[in-house]
Amino acid sequence: MGHTLSERELISRIRRQANRTDQGLVKGIGDDCAVLRNAENRLSLITTDALVESVHFDISWHPPFLLGRKTASVNISDIAAMGGIPRFVLLAMAVPAVVESEWLTGFLDGFLSVLDEQGAVLIGGDTVRSTGPIVCSVTVLGEGDKDRILYRHSAQVGDLIWVSGTLGDAAAGLAMFSSIVRRPSALTEWPELCKAHLDPTAEVELGLLLAVSGLVHAMMDISDGLATDLAHICEESRVGAQVFAEQIPISDQLVAASRELAVLPLDWALRGGEDYHLLFTASSTVGERLEKLVYEKMGKAIYCVGRIVEGNGVALFNSGKSQEIAFGGFDHFARHG
Ligand SMILES: [Mg+2]
Structure with missing residues (x-):
């Protein structure tokens, strides 16, 4: 001792x-x-x-x-x-x-x-x-x-919505550690998921690059899950959002872990928090420029997951159906009821 x-x-x-x-x-x-x-x-x-x-x-x-x-x-x-x-x-x-x-x-x-x-x-x-x-x-x-700070309140109708990394990894890592059967092998079996949960990275360099580019309208970090955090941007900007399930970036490890724990990957990706990637919106005309800028300066991919529309709330489009997910997550019971 x-x-x-x-x-x-x-x-x-x-x-x-x-x-x-x-x-x-x-x-x-x-x-x-x-x-x-x-x-x-x-x-x-x-x-x-x-x-x-x-x-x-x-x-x-x-x-x-x-x-x-x-x-x-x-x-x-x-x-x-x-x-x-x-x-x-x-x-x-x-x-x-x-x-x-x-x-x-x-x-x-x-x-x-x-x-x-x-x-x-x-x-x-x-x-x-x-x-x-x-x-x-x-x-x-x-x-x-003073002219480059990015707020939640400035998303514009027609903007594309971007995220800076795969979603749900931290939630899956947490689930691995806290699952009823403790998994001592989790660290070696699921290194990326465990890293996302135990040691997330604050994306300061990317945030600064995006702010200085002048191409981005609204930005925040993803701490509570896409469904909740995007709803914050929508509320503050007085707009709505459409998210397309097939465009949400999901890691291979997340897919494998979701099979192991019988969870839908989309559930972790939308509802799971603590990913600490950046969530931002920008005019659809600068999408390619943004992707190129981030790739050239940081060797990183960014992912377009949807678009800003008039109205309010966050609608998830999945296999031709849509459902409201603002401040919540993907409700997998809704498909059956
Ligand atoms: Mg935050």
């Missing part, structure tokens, strides 16, 4: 490890507040989110290093979702006394590794004892060019 870090030891360790300088940072960890310098013609983006043990994560299968990475990535993803870049991060943690220092060290190493990869700096936070679950609350400050 490892020794328990005192709060002072923990803070000084974080302070040593997160010791990064930045042009915009006047004062980081070590005073009552962090002090930042604002740049001209740039807007600040601020987002905060909390992850709670047994609600958002399960430490019985989530290694601390990867959980630290995920905690950073899912928060940074909200900055990527608007075409911004993450700059500064605050981390507040409530940790029960039984959690060993090795766990905490692994978590922090993972958390800071993502910040380093994304060019962001940890500038403060708090650690408290919890008598209940582990709670990790993260605030990210980002920034973007």
Whole structure:
């Protein structure tokens, strides 16, 4: 059993490890507040989110290093979702006394590794004892060019709807770990699905590329599943959407896993959350330019899954039939009833 870090030891360790300088940072960890310098013609983006043990994560299968990475990535993803870049991060943690220092060290190493990869700096936070679950609350400050930030409210009728990766993989990975028969072999059997669940990537570089291109109208990240997230864009933009089932990108592993767990792939793809790919709309006239731009700059494919129409709601077209899926998912009972 490892020794328990005192709060002072923990803070000084974080302070040593997160010791990064930045042009915009006047004062980081070590005073009552962090002090930042604002740049001209740039807007600040601020987002905060909390992850709670047994609600958002399960430490019985989530290694601390990867959980630290995920905690950073899912928060940074909200900055990527608007075409911004993450700059500064605050981390507040409530940790029960039984959690060993090795766990905490692994978590922090993972958390800071993502910040380093994304060019962001940890500038403060708090650690408290919890008598209940582990709670990790993260605030990210980002920034973007004032004319290039992308919002949910600017989708236009006639736009095509795009996603930046295969959908449902994270939900399938979660299902693998949490299925009644525990699957110790899941990691080796389903590496892509497990990676999607344990260690998703915030698509900052792509978000910035799309924002700077000037070709995109509305954007967000996919955290709650396509059916729900697209409904947010529709609501904010006062439009409707049509999604075509056969155009939704689904990975080979997802198809194989869906057979194993007797789930319809489309269910995971539409309803499953936590993929953290980008969801965006753009005029149909720039579709090829967008595909080419993303492929040339990042070697990545993007996928057109539907189009923005007048009205409201999200309609799924599947084998010649349509059904409403806004804020929900594909209802496979509807086909029989
Ligand atoms: Mg979001």
